[in-house]
Amino acid sequence: MDTKHYTIPVFIPELACPFQCIFCNQRKISGHLKVPSPEEVKDIIGKYLETIPTRKRVVEIGFFGGNFTGIPQAEQEAYLKVAIPYLEQGKIQGIRLSTRPDYISVTVLKLLKKYKVNTIELGAQSMHDEVLQRSSRGHTVQDTITASGLIRKFNFRLGLQMMIGLPGDSLELAMDTATQIVELRADNTRIYPTLVIKETKLEELYHNKKYKPLPLDDAVFWSKEVFKIFEKGRVKVIRMGLHPSEGLITGKELVAGPFHKSFRELAMTELWWEELKQLTNNKYKSIRITVHPKQLNFAVGYSAKNKKRLLEHYNTVVYQTDVELEGRDFYADNY
Numbered sequence: 001m002d003t004k005h006y007t008i009p010v011f012i013p014e015l016a017c018p019f020q021c022i023f024c025n026q027r028k029i030s031g032h033l034k035v036p037s038p039e040e041v042k043d044i045i046g047k048y049l050e051t052i053p054t055r056k057r058v059v060e061i062g063f064f065g066g067n068f069t070g071i072p073q074a075e076q077e078a079y080l081k082v083a084i085p086y087l088e089q090g091k092i093q094g095i096r097l098s099t100r101p102d103y104i105s106v107t108v109l110k111l112l113k114k115y116k117v118n119t120i121e122l123g124a125q126s127m128h129d130e131v132l133q134r135s136s137r138g139h140t141v142q143d144t145i146t147a148s149g150l151i152r153k154f155n156f157r158l159g160l161q162m163m164i165g166l167p168g169d170s171l172e173l174a175m176d177t178a179t180q181i182v183e184l185r186a187d188n189t190r191i192y193p194t195l196v197i198k199e200t201k202l203e204e205l206y207h208n209k210k211y212k213p214l215p216l217d218d219a220v221f222w223s224k225e226v227f228k229i230f231e232k233g234r235v236k237v238i239r240m241g242l243h244p245s246e247g248l249i250t251g252k253e254l255v256a257g258p259f260h261k262s263f264r265e266l267a268m269t270e271l272w273w274e275e276l277k278q279l280t281n282n283k284y285k286s287i288r289i290t291v292h293p294k295q296l297n298f299a300v301g302y303s304a305k306n307k308k309r310l311l312e313h314y315n316t317v318v319y320q321t322d323v324e325l326e327g328r329d330f331y332a333d334n335y
């Protein structure tokens with residue numbers, strides 16, 4: 001059995017976020033958000049730990065919610081102090097957090113080192129200043145470069161999250177953002193397609209026809225192209241698309257945009273089709289495709305899309321698995 005990774009998500013909204021990123025409604029609804037007390041965080045962790053298997057696991061506590069290092073230092077310390085005993089008792093193996101590129105400094109990193117944080121994720125969003133400006137991010141590309149360098153210098157693991165489809169973004173710019181994230185030697189990334197959320201500046205732009213969200217098919221295509229760059233650059237993609245239960249997104253919050261509950265599966269389906277479409281030039285009537293068990297669902301495709309595509313060329317399409325295969329390697333035989 002493979003070791004499984006678990007992250008216990010602890011959402012710490014920053015109630016006094018001074019920024020107004022056009023895609024974020026945190027500021028508007030912050031009055032309804034509850035910031036967990038350190039005691040409550042302990043409960044969250046305790047309850048979560050009870051639900052996951054005790055063997056063959058690597059568990060991290062993740063402080064998410066935008067800008068952890070933007071909250072007052074005493075509060076950061078109070079939260080981190082809750083996590084430390086779990087680390088010392090071996091109940092968890094790491095602490096990660098997400099923050100903004102312009103909220104990283106030597107002082108901040110020294111504090112996080114003291115509390116044994118191992119991974120810092122930055123919301124880079126784009127590596128193009130015009131896109132950042134048009135999104136009112138309030139930081140520059142240089143901030144991300146400087147912060148990434150410092151994070152690496154202090155030997156943290158580095159996560160650089162990106163968004164696709166922000167105002168001014170294009171497939172070329174998104175691919176370049178991914179290339180720059182690889183060059184900054186990020187360990188991992190998350191790819192978030194831009195969604196139009198209620199009560200955001202982006203909603204206003206959308207209604208005034210000044211912003212057009214990416215159609216779902218385009219967002220899937222862009223994500224696939226960007227994924228390939230990360231894969232080649234050995235940057236682990238830990239998420240593609242917004243998790244339905246993550247953050248503030250519920251059906252009611254969404255105005256428009258490429259939201260799909262199985263976004264990653266959609267992108268992986270297309271990635272696999274790039275491999276499998278070569279099989280459509282075949283004179284045989286039946287085909288058997290062997291893939292790694294972890295890739296099976298993607299190779300078959302979301303709603304069996306790839307299997308159906310192949311069935312346009314064959315009478316029978318069968319999949320089987322082989323643990324010896326790596327990544328998207330596969331073999332196909334006719335029978």
Ligand code: SF4
Nearest residue numbers: 017019020021024066
């Ligand atoms: S995305 Fe983060 S920094 Fe921007 S407004 Fe929302 S909470 Fe603040």
